[in-house]
Amino acid sequence: MHNLAFDIAHLLAGGLVLISFMMLYQDRLYALLNIFAAHAVVLALSVAWQAFIQNAPHLYVTAVIALVFKAIIIPVALHRIVKQLGIHRDIETAVGIGPTMLAGMGLVALSMVLMLRVTGAADPLAREDLAFALSVVLLGLLVMVTRRNAVSQVVGFMSLENGLVLAATGAKGMPLVVEISVAFSILIAFIVIGVFLFRIRERFDTVDVGALDEFRGERR
Amino acid sequence: MISTVAQQLWCVAALLATTVLAIATSRSRRSTAIVYGATFAISAIALAGALLSLIAHSNATELILPVGLPWLGSHFRLDALAAFFLAVVNLGGAAASLYGLGYGSHESTPHRVLPFFPAFLAGMNLVVLADDAFTYLLCWEFMSLASWALVMSHHREADNARAGYVYLVMASFGTLALLLAFGLLSGAGGSYSFAAMRGIQHTPSEAALVLALMLLGAGSKAGLVPLHVWLPLAHPAAPSHVSALMSGVMTKVAVYGFIRVVFDLLGPPSWSAGVVVLILGGVTAVMGILYALMEKDLKRLLAYSTIENIGVVFASLGLALAFQANGYGLAAALAFTAALFHVLNHSFFKSLLFFGAGAVLTSTGERDMERLGGLIHRMPLTSFVFLVGCVAISALPPFNGFVSEWLMFQAVLQSPDLPQWMLKIMVPAVGALLALAAALAAACFVKAFGITFLGRARSPAAEAAGEVDRYCLAAMIGLAALCFLAGILPGLVIDALSPVAMAVIGHRMPVQASDAWLSIVPIEESRSSYNGLLVFIFITAAASLAVYFIHRFASRAIRRGPAWGCGFTDPAPAAQYSGVSFVQPIRRVFGTLIFQASEHVDMPPPGDLRPARLRIDMHDPVWERLYTPVTETVWFFADRLNQLQFLTIRRYLSLVFATLVTLLLALAIWS
Numbered sequence: 001m002h003n004l005a006f007d008i009a010h011l012l013a014g015g016l017v018l019i020s021f022m023m024l025y026q027d028r029l030y031a032l033l034n035i036f037a038a039h040a041v042v043l044a045l046s047v048a049w050q051a052f053i054q055n056a057p058h059l060y061v062t063a064v065i066a067l068v069f070k071a072i073i074i075p076v077a078l079h080r081i082v083k084q085l086g087i088h089r090d091i092e093t094a095v096g097i098g099p100t101m102l103a104g105m106g107l108v109a110l111s112m113v114l115m116l117r118v119t120g121a122a123d124p125l126a127r128e129d130l131a132f133a134l135s136v137v138l139l140g141l142l143v144m145v146t147r148r149n150a151v152s153q154v155v156g157f158m159s160l161e162n163g164l165v166l167a168a169t170g171a172k173g174m175p176l177v178v179e180i181s182v183a184f185s186i187l188i189a190f191i192v193i194g195v196f197l198f199r200i201r202e203r204f205d206t207v208d209v210g211a212l213d214e215f216r217g218e219r220r
Numbered sequence: 221m222i223s224t225v226a227q228q229l230w231c232v233a234a235l236l237a238t239t240v241l242a243i244a245t246s247r248s249r250r251s252t253a254i255v256y257g258a259t260f261a262i263s264a265i266a267l268a269g270a271l272l273s274l275i276a277h278s279n280a281t282e283l284i285l286p287v288g289l290p291w292l293g294s295h296f297r298l299d300a301l302a303a304f305f306l307a308v309v310n311l312g313g314a315a316a317s318l319y320g321l322g323y324g325s326h327e328s329t330p331h332r333v334l335p336f337f338p339a340f341l342a343g344m345n346l347v348v349l350a351d352d353a354f355t356y357l358l359c360w361e362f363m364s365l366a367s368w369a370l371v372m373s374h375h376r377e378a379d380n381a382r383a384g385y386v387y388l389v390m391a392s393f394g395t396l397a398l399l400l401a402f403g404l405l406s407g408a409g410g411s412y413s414f415a416a417m418r419g420i421q422h423t424p425s426e427a428a429l430v431l432a433l434m435l436l437g438a439g440s441k442a443g444l445v446p447l448h449v450w451l452p453l454a455h456p457a458a459p460s461h462v463s464a465l466m467s468g469v470m471t472k473v474a475v476y477g478f479i480r481v482v483f484d485l486l487g488p489p490s491w492s493a494g495v496v497v498l499i500l501g502g503v504t505a506v507m508g509i510l511y512a513l514m515e516k517d518l519k520r521l522l523a524y525s526t527i528e529n530i531g532v533v534f535a536s537l538g539l540a541l542a543f544q545a546n547g548y549g550l551a552a553a554l555a556f557t558a559a560l561f562h563v564l565n566h567s568f569f570k571s572l573l574f575f576g577a578g579a580v581l582t583s584t585g586e587r588d589m590e591r592l593g594g595l596i597h598r599m600p601l602t603s604f605v606f607l608v609g610c611v612a613i614s615a616l617p618p619f620n621g622f623v624s625e626w627l628m629f630q631a632v633l634q635s636p637d638l639p640q641w642m643l644k645i646m647v648p649a650v651g652a653l654l655a656l657a658a659a660l661a662a663a664c665f666v667k668a669f670g671i672t673f674l675g676r677a678r679s680p681a682a683e684a685a686g687e688v689d690r691y692c693l694a695a696m697i698g699l700a701a702l703c704f705l706a707g708i709l710p711g712l713v714i715d716a717l718s719p720v721a722m723a724v725i726g727h728r729m730p731v732q733a734s735d736a737w738l739s740i741v742p743i744e745e746s747r748s749s750y751n752g753l754l755v756f757i758f759i760t761a762a763a764s765l766a767v768y769f770i771h772r773f774a775s776r777a778i779r780r781g782p783a784w785g786c787g788f789t790d791p792a793p794a795a796q797y798s799g800v801s802f803v804q805p806i807r808r809v810f811g812t813l814i815f816q817a818s819e820h821v822d823m824p825p826p827g828d829l830r831p832a833r834l835r836i837d838m839h840d841p842v843w844e845r846l847y848t849p850v851t852e853t854v855w856f857f858a859d860r861l862n863q864l865q866f867l868t869i870r871r872y873l874s875l876v877f878a879t880l881v882t883l884l885l886a887l888a889i890w891s
Contacts, residue, residue: 111884
């Protein structure tokens with residue numbers, strides 16, 4: 001039983017990393033949002049599995065929050081925003097896919113090497129979980145860095161938060177309060193950034209953050 | 221019966237209350253009299269308390285107030301060393317308050333000065349009383365900021381804003397050095413009370429680092445070359461009684477900090493520490509007085525002369541360290557007593573001279589000596605007390621400056637006993653530097669007095685000058701009397717200083733009160749002794765006799781004739797000997813090397829009616845070699861970093877990302 005539990009947790013966390021990789025090469029916004037929803041679903045499954053094997057019913061709440069907010073409400077809302085802004089046909093000029101994927105692999109290798117060495121004394125389940133969580137966080141940052149569009153930067157930021165939630169649930173005894181606050185912080189960040197996007201739309205007629213720089217008279 | 225330390229803290233509380241009172245009444249016309257009257261009374265009480273505890277050899281008293289860091293509180297302690305410096309601080313405070321009663325009424329913006337004056341006094345008292353690192357640093361910063369506010373009180377004058385800026389930068393730098401020094405002193409345990417610090421053993425490299433940091437921290441406040449640059453800017457910028465406090469007293473608080481850490485907290489010194497302090501002191505003394513000689517502004521001249529005196533004090537302290545490290549307790553006590561005596565003397569005569577400069581400033585509105593002259597006829601009393609200050613600071617008997625410098629040279633003469641060759645060579649060399657500094661100081665104050673008070677008035681303002689009010693005169697006459705008394709009764713001062721030397725060095729100088737005829741004998745009768753009273757009586761008798769003989773045997777008929785004018789009979793006062801011409805020989809000998817001084821004559825061609833002009837170019841080596849490169853480097857990097865303000869959002873994110881990955885990589889490689 002223990003080995004099976006470990007394997008499934010491992011599988012789900014690994015799946016999260018895999019979906020993070022998928023985000024790296026999406027150059028259309030709708031596709032990116034769909035992948036993000038899948039990311040959140042896998043996160044919810046992973047958290048639920050942790051709740052099951054740790055006998056921690058409060059983690060189910062976290063799983064439900066992840067599923068409802070991140071997998072349904074936020075992607076749907078972002079879909080609407082993209083449609084309202086009329087940018088669903090834009091193709092993002094991200095950094096080339098090849099270098100991005102290579103960089104992503106390097107980051108995952110780095111987090112594995114680091115976490116497995118640093119947490120030598122910890123429970124093997126928590127070790128693997130933390131290593132994967134760090135990978136997800138770093139990949140989320142990489143998404144934010146390689147995108148120019150504000151919507152995809154928001155998505156990168158939220159996948160980063162997903163990594164944090166994975167780390168928080170992997171460690172035993174994390175109080176519920178923190179998860180709720182994390183979820184709410186994401187929601188608030190989403191609202192703020194959503195409002196922000198509309199203001200950009202009003203004044204610049206695009207959500208490309210490059211336009212902000214042009215307005216300030218800066219070179220790219 | 222409350223303890224002595226509590227008594228002093230009540231005085232500090234009263235000073236702080238005076239600050240509040242000054243803010244409340246700052247717009248009222250009587251507030252000058254109220255505030256200075258209050259600070260005078262409080263300083264006098266605190267002075268009496270400090271002197272009593274010094275003379276009565278009372279034991280150290282401690283007090284912990286429940287303010288400050290929650291687990292530490294604020295420790296205060298009054299021991300012999302603190303009592304001596306409290307006496308210096310409060311004597312200066314009382315004199316400056318008395319002077320302020322008169323001088324303050326000429327102040328154009330009293331509400332910028334009055335609230336900070338008592339706060340400044342309170343800050344200096346608190347630094348001396350503090351007994352843990354946190355309280356010490358807090359009070360040190362409080363003192364710095366209060367004095368900064370006083371420097372900036374006339375902030376609309378062009379140079380004052382720059383002076384305040386340089387002062388603030390140097391004060392922050394000094395406090396940083398002190399912070400690091402206390403961090404090292406507290407050791408691994410992180411115990412911030414001085415009592416705990418005394419018990420910690422330090423490795424030689426740690427002790428050397430603490431010494432270097434203290435030389436930076438306390439030295440920048442005291443004015444050691446090359447950290448002195450703020451001092452000649454900031455001290456003259458403040459109102460004159462505050463200048464007197466900053467020069468005469470605040471630099472002494474910095475000396476106190478140095479003594480407290482290096483002699484008291486750091487444990488047994490090494491002889492190499494002595495060499496470093498000694499050389500720094502010698503160089504500071506000579507450089508300070510050379511700067512002073514080149515100066516035309518009276519108050520800046522006095523500020524530079526403060527640097528010289530601080531050099532003398534530090535050289536004595538270096539000697540004390542060197543003797544202490546080799547176990548020569550008596551010689552160490554002699555050098556240490558000389559340093560403390562000089563601290564006391566300098567607070568007397570430097571306050572006196574700044575008061576004199578302030579008196580000249582109020583009655584003429586001039587600080588430039590080249591526009592003064594002939595004031596001895598218009599301000600006879602000020603001239604007399606200023607002359608006393610000049611004679612005292614030039615280390616001429618029978619005044620007090622001579623005694624402390626003589627004691628220091630007695631300590632220098634003990635150096636052949638020292639075992640290290642380095643010290644055997646360096647001590648006489650620094651002794652020669654100090655002798656040079658003393659001689660140059662005499663030349664400098666001949667210039668200061670001669671150009672300002674003698675000759676004929678060089679400007680209408682100097683011609684219209686009048687004597688200052690009686691409060692200013694009372695403060696100056698009191699300090700001049702103290703200079704004289706300490707000069708003819710040095711034995712009393714040395715005996716009063718003995719508990720301090722006993723507490724810090726572990727030895728004391730022989731008891732002087734029992735010597736016949738008020739002589740002082742630093743080591744033993746056969747080697748050397750000095751009697752200020754006899755010298756005074758001899759000078760008085762010889763001068764009286766000379767006057768008597770001249771009047772007795774000279775012709776009674778009064779003859780009036782033209783004064784010999786060296787061939788020039790130009791009646792314009794501008795043709796008199798000026799300060800610049802007075803120091804020309806010294807400028808040519810020393811200034812060519814140190815200041816790269818050069819003279820250019822601009823001679824108009826025949827037929828041109830322009831006057832010929834002599835232009836003197838001088839370069840400040842410390843500014844140009846040290847501070848200019850440092851500021852240029854800072855500006856260079858600031859300019860480069862400035863571009864970081866205008867990056868795109870994505871680039872900021874990339875920076876954060878790159879930093880994170882680099883740190884993780886570092887962790888992965890070295891963990």
